[in-house]
Every structure is written in structure tokens, then in C-alpha cells.
Amino acid sequence: MRIKFKLNGKEVTKEVEVHKRAIDFLRDDLKITSIKEGCGEGECGACTIIVNGKTVHSCLMLAVELDGKEIITLEGVEDSIKMAFVKAGAIQCGFCTPGFIISTKYLLDNNPTPSEEEIRDALEGNLCRCTGYIKIIEAVKIAAKGCENND
Amino acid sequence: MIKNYYSPSTLDELLKIKNNTNGVVFSGGTDLFVKMRYGIIKPQTVIDTKKIKSAIKLENRKLIIPLNTTYTDLLEFLKKNKTNLFLEKIIKLIGSPMIRNRGTPIGNIANASPAGDFILATYLLNGNIIIKPTNRIIPIENFILGPSKIDLAQNEIIYAIEIDVKNNYKFFFEKVGKRNAMIISIASIAVLLKENNGKIEDISICFGSVSPTILRDKNIESKIIGEEFSIELFKYLANEFEKLSKPINDVRASKSERKKLVYNLTIKAFYNLKNEVVSI
Numbered sequence: 001m002r003i004k005f006k007l008n009g010k011e012v013t014k015e016v017e018v019h020k021r022a023i024d025f026l027r028d029d030l031k032i033t034s035i036k037e038g039c040g041e042g043e044c045g046a047c048t049i050i051v052n053g054k055t056v057h058s059c060l061m062l063a064v065e066l067d068g069k070e071i072i073t074l075e076g077v078e079d080s081i082k083m084a085f086v087k088a089g090a091i092q093c094g095f096c097t098p099g100f101i102i103s104t105k106y107l108l109d110n111n112p113t114p115s116e117e118e119i120r121d122a123l124e125g126n127l128c129r130c131t132g133y134i135k136i137i138e139a140v141k142i143a144a145k146g147c148e149n150n151d
Numbered sequence: 152m153i154k155n156y157y158s159p160s161t162l163d164e165l166l167k168i169k170n171n172t173n174g175v176v177f178s179g180g181t182d183l184f185v186k187m188r189y190g191i192i193k194p195q196t197v198i199d200t201k202k203i204k205s206a207i208k209l210e211n212r213k214l215i216i217p218l219n220t221t222y223t224d225l226l227e228f229l230k231k232n233k234t235n236l237f238l239e240k241i242i243k244l245i246g247s248p249m250i251r252n253r254g255t256p257i258g259n260i261a262n263a264s265p266a267g268d269f270i271l272a273t274y275l276l277n278g279n280i281i282i283k284p285t286n287r288i289i290p291i292e293n294f295i296l297g298p299s300k301i302d303l304a305q306n307e308i309i310y311a312i313e314i315d316v317k318n319n320y321k322f323f324f325e326k327v328g329k330r331n332a333m334i335i336s337i338a339s340i341a342v343l344l345k346e347n348n349g350k351i352e353d354i355s356i357c358f359g360s361v362s363p364t365i366l367r368d369k370n371i372e373s374k375i376i377g378e379e380f381s382i383e384l385f386k387y388l389a390n391e392f393e394k395l396s397k398p399i400n401d402v403r404a405s406k407s408e409r410k411k412l413v414y415n416l417t418i419k420a421f422y423n424l425k426n427e428v429v430s431i
Contacts, residue, residue: 125247
């Protein structure tokens with residue numbers, strides 16, 4: 001089936017088999033390897049992408065469902081959020097980081113000045129197996145400050 | 152392996168495809184793709200309903216939640232319309248933000264899990280299931296036949312859930328689990344209470360994960376109308392519900408732990424409701 005969608009602002013048209021999951025299509029066919037497969041069942045959040053402004057698990061959807069949608073992956077996230085993770089040292093093995101950054105973008109797009117509790121709620125679907133949560137929460141606070149300054 | 156993918160844009164088209172292919176209908180897919188991964192189901196044909204336009208409605212003191220409504224959509228609607236806001240406590244403990252952005256209350260009901268959090272909410276609010284094309288409207292307790300068993304024919308689909316609009320009630324909800332996000336409850340309780348001068352005017356009590364379906368007993372509820380809202384009454388209820396519950400041993404908890412939880416959660420409900428301020 002031929003699908004057409006926007007990936008990080010760019011139009012993509014591609015042929016895809018109907019049984020293929022979005023994560024496999026994005027990683028294998030389009031080489032967007034920032035999307036990680038942790039659990040493959042929606043528990044860990046490493047495969048999170050933004051579809052039409054909402055975070056979803058790319059392991060729990062078909063590639064054909066991307067048709068007509070606007071997709072944002074790590075590559076389409078503003079540098080200020082990524083730099084906040086670097087500044088806070090919120091990256092250990094790095095496997096969960098793209099998912100956390102996508103969840104952070106979704107939070108800050110909808111709530112630029114979150115409280116710590118709101119940050120924790122927003123990240124509850126992402127697991128860090130290195131358990132570096134304190135620094136990740138710190139990173140989101142730095143990113144939120146960055147948003148404030150930009151305003 | 153999926154061989155055919157359909158994404159109809161009208162209900163008529165959906166029903167026709169369903170009838171002709173007997174494909175698996177899905178919207179968010181948050182359960183479907185997990186089941187497929189484990190080989191529990193192996194559909195050749197899937198029918199994606201997301202292109203069918205639908206909108207939540209408030210009609211005659213009922214809230215009508217149609218297909219494709221996600222938990223996120225529902226929560227936004229409740230906040231915007233300032234109704235049934237207590238449901239936020241249940242919805243916020245379903246899955247994670249990503250699951251709530253894709254998952255739907257209808258999908259939760261179609262799965263008929265004894266732990267289904269939105270099934271609990273639907274029992275609590277005297278929910279009806281609206282089925283197409285037959286236009287059958289069935290009370291939730293008759294629709295759910297047992298774990299993973301529902302009263303739905305091959306050519307039918309769940310079109311909407313209809314629940315009561317209830318405002319100015321006291322509400323208590325607790326879900327016992329090991330983590331905040333992604334928890335499938337070990338046991339859960341939800342109570343909606345309206346008091347009048349310290350007496351019970353209206354009450355609805357439901358338990359999840361302690362029986363093959365949600366545990367609710369309308370006879371007990373109607374018996375205690377007019378009774379004083381007291382710890383003695385809730386001790387009586389705790390005993391009754393502990394007796395009525397039929398939990399199983401599983402990986403999450405033992406049968407006896409669940410029985411104990413039914414008792415303790417009922418007592419906890421009393422103390423929380425006592426201090427609860429009535430909210431919309």
C-alpha cells in the first residue's frame with residue numbers, strides 16, 4: 001500500500017506492506033534509528049513518536065496508519081530540549097533517551113511551565129533501565145526554563 | 152500475519168466490510184497489537200475505524216462516548232464541559248500518556264477484562280452499550296458475559312457507550328498495583344455517594360479484578376438507601392462484598408490477598424468519603 005505523510009516537516013511517499021509495524025517501517029525502511037524497540041508492547045516508551053501532535057507507541061501501530069499524518073521523531077525535536085538533557089547529564093546508556101525527549105516535547109508543547117508533579121506524570125510511560133530519573137526530571141526543568149526564556 | 156488492511160470512512164462501509172471479511176475491528180490497537188505479538192490472535196484482516204468521524208455528546212443527562220474516542224479526548228471533553236470530573240482519577244491511572252492518546256474506552260469494554268478500568272467506570276455509571284447495525288442497547292452487566300466474553304454477534308460492532316451524568320457526588324477510587332503507570336490492578340474499588348443529612352441518598356459501589364466481571368450488587372445498594380453514612384454500615388458492606396467476591400490466584404496476587412483487599416478497600420473508602428468535599 002502506498003502511504004504519504006509528513007516526517008519532521010518533510011513529505012514522504014512510500015510503498016509499505018500492510019502487516020508492517022510503524023516502528024519497523026521507520027527504522028528499517030527510513031533508517032530513523034533514534035526510535036528504539038525496548039519491550040515491543042507499550043510498556044517502556046522507547047519507541048514513542050508524535051503523531052498529529054500526540055505521543056504514541058510506534059510498536060503498537062501499523063505503518064499504514066501513518067498515512068496522511070504528521071510525524072515527529074527525535075530528529076524533528078528542537079535542539080533546546082536535547083541540549084537540556086546533555087546539560088543535566090540525563091543520558092546514561094542512551095537507549096531510553098529519544099523516548100524521554102519525545103515525551104518532554106509533548107509535555108512542553110502543551111504545558112510550557114510544568115510543576116515537578118506534572119513532569120513526573122508526563123514521563124510515567126517511559127522507563128530508564130539505568131534508573132537515571134532524577135537527572136531526567138532535572139533536564140525537563142532546564143528545558144522548560146529554556147522555553148520560558150525563548151518566550 | 153495481516154494480509155488485508157481496511158480503513159473505511161463511514162459506518163455503513165465499516166459494517167459491510169465487517170460482515171464480508173469478519174476482520175478484527177480496531178481503533179487504538181493498544182491491546183490488539185500486544186495480543187498479536189503473543190500470538191493470542193492472528194488476524195488476516197484488520198479494520199481500522201479511525202477515519203470514521205465521531206464526537207462525544209451530552210444528551211438527557213447521559214454522556215455518549217462513540218467509537219474512536221480516546222481517553223485523552225474524553226478527559227478533554229469532561230474538563231471542557233465540567234461534567235463527571237471524578238472520572239479523571241480513573242482515566243489518569245489507565246496505561247500511560249501514550250496509551251491514553253491511542254486507547255479507547257470502547258476497546259477496553261470489547262476486551263472484557265475483569266481488571267478493565269473503564270469497564271469499572273461503566274458499571275459505576277449504569278452504562279449501556281450501543282451496538283450497530285442492530286441498534287441493540289444493552290446494560291453493561293448483561294453485555295459482559297465473563298473474562299474476554301461479550302454479547303456481540305459476528306456482524307455487529309460496539310458503536311458507543313452511554314453513561315450517566317453524575318455531578319455533586321462524593322467519589323472514591325483506588326487501584327492497588329505495584330507501579331503508577333501501566334498497572335493492571337490487583338484489586339480496585341470505585342464508590343459514588345450522595346448524602347442527605349448524613350444519610351445515604353444514592354450510592355454505587357464497584358470492585359475490579361476480584362470476580363470474573365466487575366462486582367456490583369444493586370440489591371445491597373438499594374437496601375442501604377436512607378441508612379446512616381457510618382463506619383458500622385461500611386463494615387457491613389465490607390463483609391458482604393468480601394463474601395460476594397470470587398477472585399482468582401494469579402501472577403499479580405493470591406485469592407486470599409484479594410479477598411482481604413475487598414474488605415480493606417471498603418473501609419478505606421468510608422474514611423476517604425467522610426473527609427471528601429463534594430465536587431463536580
